[in-house]
Amino acid sequence: MLASAPGLGPSTWRRGACPGQQCRTGGAGRPAAPGEDRWSLPAGLCAAAATGLCLRSRRADTTSSRCALPCHAPRRMSAAWGLHAVADSRHPLPRAPAVAAAPAGAEGRATAADTGMPFLEDPRALDEQVLALALPALVALCAEPVLSIIDAGFVGRLPDPALALGGLGVATTVFDFVFRCYNFLCVVTVPLVAQAVVAQRRGDLDAPDPAAITGRAIGLAASLGVATWASLTWGAPLALQLAGAAPGSELGRIAETYLQIRAAALPASLVNTVAVGAFRGQLDTATPLRVVLLQTGANVLLDALLVFGSEGLGVPSLGVEGAALATAASIWLSCAAFCFQLSSRGLVAWEAALAWPSALAELKPLVEGSLAQLLRTLSLQAVLLQFTRTVVALDGSGVAAAAHQVALRVWFFALFALDSVAVAAQAMLPMAFASGGADRARWVSTRLLLWGFGGGVMTGVLLSAGEAIIPAAFTDNANVQTTARPLIGLLAALQPLAGLVFTWDGMFQGLTDYTYLAVAMALSAVGTLAILQLDGLSSSLEGVWVCFSIFLVLRAAGLAYRFWGLGPLSVE
Structure with a gap:
């Protein structure tokens, strides 16, 4: 029965026009189209033209307590009216037949107006959203x-x-x-x-x-x-x-x-x-x-x-x-x-x-994505751990290890600037893909890549300008500062490429392409660790950071192939 709505049994539900004015799913009093079967609330119970609580877009489930109100009806409004579809044997909710959603926008795709997200079509709005x-x-x-x-x-x-x-x-x-x-x-x-x-x-x-x-x-x-x-x-x-x-x-x-x-x-x-x-x-x-x-x-x-x-x-x-x-x-x-x-x-x-x-079936996408993402994280951590272990073994004075830690701290702080664009990509790409398919997602992703590359250029310029003074912010030891400065210069040169890599990461995470990301990261890690075993690289701090650069290049190659090759953003 519908809680807090006395007498609201199945007899009060009817097919046909929604009495609400400007119902979001049916329009003001629009009669049912041929072949369409809609359930709607009777007059006076349609939230008075405010929300249009028409049940056209949600099938009522008489075997569970799932709310039968449409997804776009505010939950707080449905709670205020007490219109929660909690079925029991006395007043089972009517089951609305499954109907196909009306095509949105041209060629069955949603427009920015349909979704309320203008950034999906307007470059200026997209930049503002980023x-x-x-x-x-x-x-x-x-x-x-x-x-x-x-x-x-x-x-x-x-x-x-x-x-x-x-x-x-x-x-x-x-x-x-x-x-x-x-x-x-x-x-x-x-x-x-x-x-x-x-x-x-x-x-x-x-x-x-x-x-x-x-x-x-x-x-x-x-x-x-x-x-x-x-x-x-x-x-x-x-x-x-x-x-x-x-x-x-x-x-x-x-x-x-x-x-x-x-x-x-x-x-x-x-x-x-x-x-x-x-x-x-x-x-x-x-x-x-x-x-x-x-x-x-x-x-x-x-x-x-x-x-x-x-x-x-x-x-x-x-x-x-x-x-x-x-x-x-x-x-x-x-x-x-x-x-x-x-x-x-x-x-x-x-x-x-x-x-x-x-709810194991509903959790399946979360669990599958989680396992792949965990493999990706472990691969990355394994590379960073091996880099640190190699550097610690270089000398007993601790200078190389300290300089390595300074460079890592700088890298992680620079990463925050670049990762912020990846955060935007994680949220915007799935919306673009869901509303307009690969074409629209490709347009949004290209714009996001420009943001990622531009952010990388900016952070690179800042690191290059501060190469001489940045190490002093972490330590007073002159030897550590001298050893760390060339590493800061290398990090500055890597920033534009890093901007692309992190943006691609965010894009494919947003498109739930977790398996490819995990495999690509694992292969990049294996290749990097193999190269690290070469005597000329593992015997010096500079060699370790050359391997770090190779690791980033390998990641970029795998992600670029996915972006321009046969991936979720491929367009015909």
């Missing part, structure tokens, strides 16, 4: 690593900073590796939500509910987070030993304490990852930015309070343990903020989050 997505994403991406930097800044002012920072560094390395293995949760959620949004705006009959997609992804993420939290809590000593902490040492004890406390926030961290993907799929990167800034501010305040303590507030100095508590608490706070934003805007179906284990 900026609207990329700029907040850029700030949010830059803010993410600040959490570890903040912890290090406070811990470094403790009485014995060397030991504390060493333990913090090892624990952070383990946590970051584990967390990065789950980045597929965000990457896979973006296109699933974006495609569902386009299908809803077109009024497709079987359009999936983006709120349900988000809910199931959150349920899966929370479950993975709890399982990983338990695993890290139990296996922290072994994980830290693999990362270089000696068993039974004071450094290992500090690292274990930090890791176990921070691991308690893993469920929240993974839910946050899904939430970011859900908002990106809705073309919203501003909300994740606001939440990240809230999290960062809370982390600073809690670090100051818990690391050093406060006599006035009766809070003892907790040292490294306080830093872990501050970070974990700020992550849970951001999780609460994300959940509130999703709920208040009707972007998540919490019943789907609770029932995700029973």
Whole structure:
């Protein structure tokens, strides 16, 4: 029966014209077309010309509690009217026959007007949309690593900073590796939500509910987070030993304490990852930015309070343990903020989050994409790990290893600028493809490549201009600075190519081409590691970074082949 609508049984439903004025699916009182069978609410129950809650575009399901309102009807409006299709034996909902959706736009394809996304046809609107997505994403991406930097800044002012920072560094390395293995949760959620949004705006009959997609992804993420939290809590000593902490040492004890406390926030961290993907799929990167800034501010305040303590507030100095508590608490706070934003805007179906284990068919695209994306992530991490191990073995002074770390930090910060365009591509490409096929997606992707290449040129110019001074921002050691400068120059030269590579990554992630991305990354990794074994390259820091350049070139070759060859963007 329809909750909160007394007497609204099957007899009050009728076929034919929708009495609502300007119903989005049928128009003002438009009679049913020949061969078309529509169910609509009686007069007075059609949301008074505001939403047009015609059931033409959604079949009512009498065997489940799926909402029968059309996908484009706001969830908050349907909740206010109490029009949730919860069927029972007394008042089963009528089943609307399946009908084909009316073609949208010329040749059956949706136009920008159909989808409410003018950037799909207007170059200027597309550029504005890229900026609207990329700029907040850029700030949010830059803010993410600040959490570890903040912890290090406070811990470094403790009485014995060397030991504390060493333990913090090892624990952070383990946590970051584990967390990065789950980045597929965000990457896979973006296109699933974006495609569902386009299908809803077109009024497709079987359009999936983006709120349900988000809910199931959150349920899966929370479950993975709890399982990983338990695993890290139990296996922290072994994980830290693999990362270089000696068993039974004071450094290992500090690292274990930090890791176990921070691991308690893993469920929240993974839910946050899904939430970011859900908002990106809705073309919203501003909300994740606001939440990240809230999290960062809370982390600073809690670090100051818990690391050093406060006599006035009766809070003892907790040292490294306080830093872990501050970070974990700020992550849970951001999780609460994300959940509130999703709920208040009707972007998540919490019943789907609770029932995700029973929705295996709906989870199939998420799981398949996740496995491929995990392989891609592990291949990338294997290459970076081998580079670091090779550099550490070069000399005992630590100069080469320090210069290598400086170059990596610069690379990762430059990556944020380029990855912001990839974030835009992840959200825009699935919408373009769903609304206009390969032709429209190809047009959007070409424009995005110009943005990626242009961003690479800009970051390259900035790195080249700062080549002499950038290393000094990381260390006062003159030998390390001298060794790192040529690496900064090499990174500057690689930026335009990196801009194309990261944009292609975002495009094919948005088009759910995960298997090809995983295989291409794995082959590039194998080829790079094989080349690294050559004596002339593995025996010097410069040789290792030449291999880094080769790795990027191999990735570019594989992605360029997919873009211009037989891939999802191929056009006849």
